[in-house]
Amino acid sequence: MWESICLTIAASAGISIGKVLQKKGTLILPPLSFKLKVIRAYASNSPWIIGFLMDIFGAILMLLALSQAPVSVIQPVSGCGLAILSVFSHFYLKEVMNAVDWIGIAFAGIGTIGVGAGGEEQKSSSISVIYLPWLAFVVVLVFVGILPYSSNWHCWLMSGNVENIINMPIRYSKVEYY
Numbered sequence: 001m002w003e004s005i006c007l008t009i010a011a012s013a014g015i016s017i018g019k020v021l022q023k024k025g026t027l028i029l030p031p032l033s034f035k036l037k038v039i040r041a042y043a044s045n046s047p048w049i050i051g052f053l054m055d056i057f058g059a060i061l062m063l064l065a066l067s068q069a070p071v072s073v074i075q076p077v078s079g080c081g082l083a084i085l086s087v088f089s090h091f092y093l094k095e096v097m098n099a100v101d102w103i104g105i106a107f108a109g110i111g112t113i114g115v116g117a118g119g120e121e122q123k124s125s126s127i128s129v130i131y132l133p134w135l136a137f138v139v140v141l142v143f144v145g146i147l148p149y150s151s152n153w154h155c156w157l158m159s160g161n162v163e164n165i166i167n168m169p170i171r172y173s174k175v176e177y178y
Contacts, residue, residue: 004069005077007061009112012081014058017088021051024093076115083108 025048030038042048065074083105089095 001069001073004065004074005112005115007065007068008074008077009080009084011058011061011065012078013084013088014054014061016058016081016085018051018054018056018058020085020088020093021047021054023051025049025051073115077112080108080112 025042025045026032029041029045029048032038032042062074062078086097086101086105090097
């Protein structure tokens with residue numbers, strides 16, 4: 001179990017730090033397109049390539065961890081990557097952090113250890129192949145068919161403006177609260 005937790009921490013750190021390096025590399029790059037000149041610019045940018053490789057390697061480590069431990073342990077532990085990203089941003093990007101930030105990072109690390117210590121080995125269960133199309137149908141129905149049309153999400157998705165959802169009233173039964 002602990003091996004999977006260590007793999008997950010390394011994976012989430014690699015994924016998060018990889019994205020930061022990619023972002024830093026894109027500061028001098030043109031917007032990504034399929035033009036040969038643009039692809040060559042990305043392929044020759046060291047920070048972007050290193051970030052891309054770290055991201056891919058982190059994803060491979062995450063898959064390895066998921067093959068060894070239950071997702072109920074791996075997913076919470078992967079949140080530790082955000083704490084690692086915060087420390088990386090402090091030293092690499094020179095971002096300023098206050099005492100509350102450092103306390104939050106410490107709690108994230110302690111929480112990761114707690115999840116790992118509390119996790120139990122589980123036997124895998126098998127799902128019949130017959131149920132998989134129904135599962136896919138339900139997921140599509142919920143996320144594509146129902147959620148976009150519920151409450152304020154429909155207006156937000158159609159407007160394309162994130163700020164509009166902040167100013168919308170919250171509806172509880174028939175009363176609107178502003």
